[in-house]
Amino acid sequence: MEENDSEFLRTLHEEKIRTQNERADLVTRKLAFITVLFGLSSVNLGIKIADIYWLLYFVPLVAISYDLYIMSADSRIKRIGVFLGRHPVSKAGRAEREWEKFCTCFRDGLAPSANMFFSLIVTVAAAVFIHSQRTWPNGYPKVFFASWLIVSMAAIVGLWIRHETLIKSIGSYKPQKGENLQDWI
Secondary structure, X not given: OOHHHHHHHHHHHHHHHHHHHHHHHXXXXXXXXXXXXXXXXXXXXXXXXXXXXXXXXXXXXXXXXXXXXHHHHHHHHHXXXXXHHHOHHHOOOHHHHHXXXXXXXXXXXXXXXXXXXXXXXXXXXXXXXXXXXXXXXXXXXXXXXXXXXXXXXHHHHHHHHXXXXXXXXXXXXXXXXXXXXXXXX
């Protein structure tokens, strides 16, 4: 292995740890943002919540934005882990290779699913609050509201499905022909 390879692999290990911390920070920020947003209704700021309820239409967009960043960090972590654990040039120890193989076989689907469910829950909560603040006349407001809710929920579920597919494809990474295949078994 070349000296540049050793430096690169050390940098990959550091990047994996940094990205794990970034992902945890993003999840914390998402939870805090949503909590603060819904908590504003209990604080007397001199503004009637009924006058600014329309801001809740942005809740799914914010949740989806956080989800995109969280999913991006998660996929980067998985790519680095699979590469370090499986690629022959990585010179990872046997324990690390076994750990990465174990992690790939027994993926934790709970955290990504919990993230998706949380986004769905806050979207439904925003919808319930928006709906409770209005007297719905017939026509476009009802159609807009229903469209917003359906599109928001479909986007959240669609992103989750896309992320799960990406993670499975990362987990099925195999070396190219000509590489030392015995390291993959």
